[in-house]
Amino acid sequence: MTRVIGLAGWSGAGKTTLLGKLIPLLVGRGLTVSTLKHAHHAFDVDVPGKDSHNHRLAGASEVLVSSGRRWALMHELRGEPEATLGDLLTKLTRVDLIIVEGFKAQPHRKVEVHRAANGKPPLHPGDPSIVAIASDVPFPAAQRPVVNLDDIDAIAGLALAFAEPLDQVLIKLSRSDPDGPAHG
Numbered sequence: 001m002t003r004v005i006g007l008a009g010w011s012g013a014g015k016t017t018l019l020g021k022l023i024p025l026l027v028g029r030g031l032t033v034s035t036l037k038h039a040h041h042a043f044d045v046d047v048p049g050k051d052s053h054n055h056r057l058a059g060a061s062e063v064l065v066s067s068g069r070r071w072a073l074m075h076e077l078r079g080e081p082e083a084t085l086g087d088l089l090t091k092l093t094r095v096d097l098i099i100v101e102g103f104k105a106q107p108h109r110k111v112e113v114h115r116a117a118n119g120k121p122p123l124h125p126g127d128p129s130i131v132a133i134a135s136d137v138p139f140p141a142a143q144r145p146v147v148n149l150d151d152i153d154a155i156a157g158l159a160l161a162f163a164e165p166l167d168q169v170l171i172k173l174s175r176s177d178p179d180g181p182a183h184g
Contacts, residue, residue, distance in 0.1 A: 003163035004089065006100040006110035008130065010120040013113045014149065015101050018134065021152045022099070022159070029156075032095035036088055038102035046074060086173040089166060097163055107176045108169045109162050111155065114139075132158040 007015045019035060026033050046053040052065045056076060064073045077083075085106050092098060100108060104123060112124050114135040124130040124142060132145040134155045139146045147154040 002094045002096065002098060002166040004098045004100060004108055004166055004169045005159045005163040006103060006106070006108050006129075007113055008102070008104035008110040008123060008127075009113035009115075010118055010123075012118045013115045013120070015113045018113055018149070018152075018155065019099065019101060022156055025152055025156050026097060026159075031097055033097050033099065034092050034095045036085075036092065036098060036100045036103075045072065084173065086170050089170065089173075094166075097159070098166070099159070107172050109164050111158055111162070113149070115149065131162040134158075 007018065009015050016037075023033050023035070046056060046063075052063045052074070055063045056074060059078075060076070061078060062073060062075045064071060085100070085103050085108070089098065089100075100106075100110075104110065104127075107129050109131045110127075110129055112122065112127075112130045112133045112135070114120075114122050114124075114133060114137070116135070116137045122133070122135075122139065124133055124139070124144065130144065132147070133139055133142055134147055134149045134151075136149045145158055147158060149155075
């Protein structure tokens with residue numbers, strides 16, 4: 001059964017760095033893991049001058065690139081609204097755990113990643129969907145588990161303990177704002 005947990009925090013808090021340590025630990029425990037990340041800006045995974053890039057620029061709605069090692073599907077919105085988190089989750093192959101990076105305004109369960117040097121306020125006081133916190137400073141009044149940002153083993157434990165079944169996440173997302181933006 002696929003389960004979902006989010007990592008939420010301000011830009012610069014260390015979410016991507018944490019994922020780079022968390023994924024190998026979980027995979028080493030025998031789990032299959034996928035990630036879903038929201039980008040707040042234009043991004044490109046294609047190389048200018050290559051055939052796939054030219055196909056996309058020529059107007060293709062989708063371009064699938066395949067080799068003996070991997071395949072990737074790029075979908076151009078071409079003026080369509082941004083996909084919702086629920087839509088994106090259903091596009092992933094079923095695995096043991098999907099870790100969602102970003103989408104902090106969505107109602108799925110999340111571990112907050114907080115770094116004091118970032119100078120940003122914590123998210124958890126106003127967000128009941130944040131079920132735990134990974135931080136470099138203590139939050140004694142947090143009323144949820146708080147672990148050190150460098151304790152990857154403890155963060156993995158929290159992620160697994162609080163991850164919820166994909167079908168429950170999809171129901172929760174459809175009830176929150178079925179027509180809202182993916183990133184929140």
